[in-house]
Amino acid sequence: MRVLIINGSPRKDGNTARLLNEATKVLEAEGVEIFRYDVGAKVIRGCMACGGCARAGKCVLGDDVPMLAAELAAADGVIIGSPVYYSSPNGSLISLLDRLFMSANCDLRMKVGAAFAVARRAGTDTSFDVLNKYFTINQMPVVSGRYWNNGFGRAPGEIEGDAEGLQNARFVARNMLFLMKSIALGREAYGLPEQEPVERTNFIKRADV
Numbered sequence: 001m002r003v004l005i006i007n008g009s010p011r012k013d014g015n016t017a018r019l020l021n022e023a024t025k026v027l028e029a030e031g032v033e034i035f036r037y038d039v040g041a042k043v044i045r046g047c048m049a050c051g052g053c054a055r056a057g058k059c060v061l062g063d064d065v066p067m068l069a070a071e072l073a074a075a076d077g078v079i080i081g082s083p084v085y086y087s088s089p090n091g092s093l094i095s096l097l098d099r100l101f102m103s104a105n106c107d108l109r110m111k112v113g114a115a116f117a118v119a120r121r122a123g124t125d126t127s128f129d130v131l132n133k134y135f136t137i138n139q140m141p142v143v144s145g146r147y148w149n150n151g152f153g154r155a156p157g158e159i160e161g162d163a164e165g166l167q168n169a170r171f172v173a174r175n176m177l178f179l180m181k182s183i184a185l186g187r188e189a190y191g192l193p194e195q196e197p198v199e200r201t202n203f204i205k206r207a208d209v
């Protein structure tokens with residue numbers, strides 16, 4: 001089993017990193033291979049809507065997105081952790097995820113996804129929702145825990161006092177492993193769910209028609 005872990009925080013050893021490490025320990029103890037990517041202080045451009053990925057099969061803006069797309073293709077699951085900035089995931093992470101998921105060019109079906117949001121006080125639920133949207137538009141089962149996956153702390157290390165958040169990360173990791181193993185067995189026994197040609201409609205209609 002392989003899991004791609006993305007930490008959006010510019011603080012490599014911040015609270016989000018600490019929460020992700022808690023999940024990582026559980027997965028690694030069970031032999032899961034981890035590829036960890038910390039967005040850190042990298043300058044990540046937002047999606048330019050240039051359509052280059054549709055033509056080239058990968059994001060054409062440079063940086064690490066094509067490499068991460070290859071990691072995503074090879075993974076059985078993905079974990080995304082974000083600090084909360086103004087009740088949302090941090091900007092560089094969103095820029096990265098928009099481009100990664102738009103250009104992924106691989107079958108994401110039944111790769112499982114887990115999201116974590118970390119804040120001083122508020123905005124974890126809204127951020128959690130935003131992150132889960134990358135999974136739920138791609139036929140990716142969402143891994144849940146015993147609470148909505150959050151953690152609390154302001155200065156790096158403060159999350160150490162959030163025993164419940166850290167414990168929840170361990171629950172999520174175990175549930176993720178169970179789901180990945182179950183899906184691997186299900187794939188073998190039944191194959192992936194049948195697909196249909198995709199209907200695409202836009203909500204563009206004059207109100208008086």
Ligand SMILES: Cc1cc2nc3c(=O)[nH]c(=O)nc-3n(C[C@H](O)[C@H](O)[C@H](O)COP(=O)(O)O)c2cc1C
Pocket residue numbers: 009010011013014015016017082083084085086087088118119120121122123152153154155156
């Ligand atoms: C630009 C900015 C905006 C923030 N907005 C919020 C917020 O909306 N709600 C909150 O509770 N904390 C907010 N914080 C605090 C961080 O979420 C908190 O320090 C968190 O632990 C950062 O995670 P990290 O250590 O992984 O970077 C904000 C911090 C920054 C730098």
